Amino acid sequence: MSRTRVLVVGAVLVIFFVAGGILIYVNGHQGGQNLTFNVTVTGATTMKPDTLPAHQNDTVTVNITSDTDGEVHLHEYDIAFDTRAGQMVSHTFKADKTCSCDIEWESTGHPLGTLVVSP
Amino acid sequence: MTLAAQILLHGFGPRYDLPIATALYLYAAGGVVFISFVLVVLFAGDRVGPNATEYPRRAVSWLVPIARSPWPRIVGGTVGLIGFLTVVVAGFFGSTNAFYNPAEYVVWIYFWALMVILSGLLGNLWYLFSPWTAIYDALARVVRIEPVWKLPDVGVWPATAAYFSFACLELTTGMANRPAIVAIAAIVYTVITLAGMFLFGREEWLEHCEAFTILFGIVARFGPLETDRDEGGKISAVYVRPWGVGLLKPAPSGWDRVLFVILMLSTLAFDGISATPAWQDFTVALKGYWLPLGAFGLFAVRTFGLILLTVAFLLIFITFMEAVIYLGQRKVDLKATVSSFALTLVPIALVYNAAHNFSYVVVSSQYLIPLLNDPLQKGWHLWPAVASFTPNFALAQASTVWYADIVLIVLGHVIAVFLSHLRAGERFRTAQRALLSQYPMLLLMVLYTMTSLWILAQPITRES
Numbered sequence: 001m002s003r004t005r006v007l008v009v010g011a012v013l014v015i016f017f018v019a020g021g022i023l024i025y026v027n028g029h030q031g032g033q034n035l036t037f038n039v040t041v042t043g044a045t046t047m048k049p050d051t052l053p054a055h056q057n058d059t060v061t062v063n064i065t066s067d068t069d070g071e072v073h074l075h076e077y078d079i080a081f082d083t084r085a086g087q088m089v090s091h092t093f094k095a096d097k098t099c100s101c102d103i104e105w106e107s108t109g110h111p112l113g114t115l116v117v118s119p
Numbered sequence: 120m121t122l123a124a125q126i127l128l129h130g131f132g133p134r135y136d137l138p139i140a141t142a143l144y145l146y147a148a149g150g151v152v153f154i155s156f157v158l159v160v161l162f163a164g165d166r167v168g169p170n171a172t173e174y175p176r177r178a179v180s181w182l183v184p185i186a187r188s189p190w191p192r193i194v195g196g197t198v199g200l201i202g203f204l205t206v207v208v209a210g211f212f213g214s215t216n217a218f219y220n221p222a223e224y225v226v227w228i229y230f231w232a233l234m235v236i237l238s239g240l241l242g243n244l245w246y247l248f249s250p251w252t253a254i255y256d257a258l259a260r261v262v263r264i265e266p267v268w269k270l271p272d273v274g275v276w277p278a279t280a281a282y283f284s285f286a287c288l289e290l291t292t293g294m295a296n297r298p299a300i301v302a303i304a305a306i307v308y309t310v311i312t313l314a315g316m317f318l319f320g321r322e323e324w325l326e327h328c329e330a331f332t333i334l335f336g337i338v339a340r341f342g343p344l345e346t347d348r349d350e351g352g353k354i355s356a357v358y359v360r361p362w363g364v365g366l367l368k369p370a371p372s373g374w375d376r377v378l379f380v381i382l383m384l385s386t387l388a389f390d391g392i393s394a395t396p397a398w399q400d401f402t403v404a405l406k407g408y409w410l411p412l413g414a415f416g417l418f419a420v421r422t423f424g425l426i427l428l429t430v431a432f433l434l435i436f437i438t439f440m441e442a443v444i445y446l447g448q449r450k451v452d453l454k455a456t457v458s459s460f461a462l463t464l465v466p467i468a469l470v471y472n473a474a475h476n477f478s479y480v481v482v483s484s485q486y487l488i489p490l491l492n493d494p495l496q497k498g499w500h501l502w503p504a505v506a507s508f509t510p511n512f513a514l515a516q517a518s519t520v521w522y523a524d525i526v527l528i529v530l531g532h533v534i535a536v537f538l539s540h541l542r543a544g545e546r547f548r549t550a551q552r553a554l555l556s557q558y559p560m561l562l563l564m565v566l567y568t569m570t571s572l573w574i575l576a577q578p579i580t581r582e583s
Binding site for chain 2 (some may be wrong): 009012013016020021023025076097098099100116117119
């Protein structure tokens with residue numbers, strides 16, 4: 001392959017990747033907000049709402065009310081909500097990691113929902 | 120941290136990556152199409168004839184004594200044996216929770232994900248690390264081993280069947296996160312492999328029946344290292360070459376080899392697709408058929424899905440190859456042509472593997488470190504300094520992963536298109552025929568690459 005064609009291909013790819021990097025950067029940096037989620041867990045099997053959307057570096061407060069005693073576990077952030085039937089349990093944390101973080105009923109491993117932290 | 124046992128992605132372990140943002144997905148998809156047409160325009164008329172698939176390589180003389188030395192194989196084989204013994208011992212005597220069992224990390228992360236990635240980047244690492252060749256070669260030093268039987272002409276069908284079985288263990292059985300099952304599978308495969316090597320001959324068995332030898336041999340063709348051997352089989356020269364061009368070297372042809380490459384693509388795609396809402400809808404639509412099967416039901420529907428995807432990929436590939444040959448307007452051997460073009464799809468499979476497993480490898484692999492203190496979860500304190508180690512998520516931030524995914528996918532696509540172009544020039548001999556034949560191949564590669572991007576952009580769902 002001639003040198004000119006290699007250079008043209010290289011230039012096209014460099015432009016594409018630089019533009020992609022700019023696109024990612026522009027779409028990011030939306031965090032830094034204070035978010036509060038009021039969540040209800042029923043029968044240790046369902047959670048409403050089941051998806052909690054946030055951006056990186058948001059300060060997130062999750063208030064969980066369960067009709068059953070037990071632990072609701074937020075993975076990746078490793079936060080345990082020790083719930084008592086009818087009582088609200090709250091945790092506040094900084095969402096410094098992007099993830100699709102699973103939320104489970106710890107004793108059974110049953111999936112309840114997801115905290116989605118986007119860039 | 121506890122393991123979410125229902126998640127069967129990658130064999131075991133939670134998933135840390137986010138679906139690619141829609142805007143980025145559309146940008147990458149559009150870029151793939153645009154860059155493909157740029158490549159076609161630039162490549163038109165370039166390099167046709169028997170020499171089209173020749174590539175530059177540079178001799179690296181200082182690597183020759185290293186390549187000839189027995190020590191890389193001795194050290195690599197020892198590491199491979201330690202890995203194998205870890206799988207067996209930890210599998211039987213360690214924790215039943217996959218997250219706390221080193222066997223799971225050794226098999227699914229360090230061997231299955233990481234070694235494939237590194238072999239594509241560096242060369243055939245399996246040649247160094249295979250525990251079975253290590254055992255055989257060690258025994259051959261003290262005992263004279265002669266083959267007892269002649270292996271029939273089976274091509275690589277046995278290896279293809281073994282590879283499919285391994286993929287089923289990972290993706291469809293639901294057993295991949297059970298360390299004892301993984302250990303049993305490792306032992307069974309070891310017995311079969313060693314017996315085959317002893318009875319039919321080392322090279323005969325490895326080159327026809329050992330799945331990972333075939334797999335890593337294909338992957339290593341993408342790698343940058345190449346060797347020449349003299350008449351006695353001794354390495355006479357070591358070369359470095361551009362990534363990917365090794366896939367243009369002459370290779371055995373056959374529908375068995377085509378199916379093996381297609382399986383590489385389909386098993387990787389299935390790993391991703393099985394975590395998408397589309398897969399969930401598919402299983403729900405078929406639940407009337409598999410629910411009555413009880414515990415066997417999920418295995419049945421997943422295996423059916425994997426077979427369906429493989430057959431679809433194969434039929435699509437053959438259809439497009441018929442168009443390639445028709446437009447190439449030259450009488451060529453169908454089997455040899457299809458086999459040679461199948462290898463040009465390998466870059467797409469390799470980059471998708473790297474993109475799909477990126478955060479799995481950079482984050483999940485770190486969870487093995489604290490286990491080194493108490494690998495069998497017996498309350499030991501072998502290495503207290505690592506007991507409280509927590510993984511670093513720096514490389515797993517979504518923006519980093521997304522950017523790496525896009526770069527990898529597009530680079531793999533460009534390499535695949537380029538290799539396919541050179542192969543067409545070699546097969547169809549004139550610039551016009553080569554260019555015409557490349558339109559269906561280009562469309563096929565755009566489809567495969569778009570499929571990879573689509574999977575990476577899907578919301579991650581979990582089976583329950």
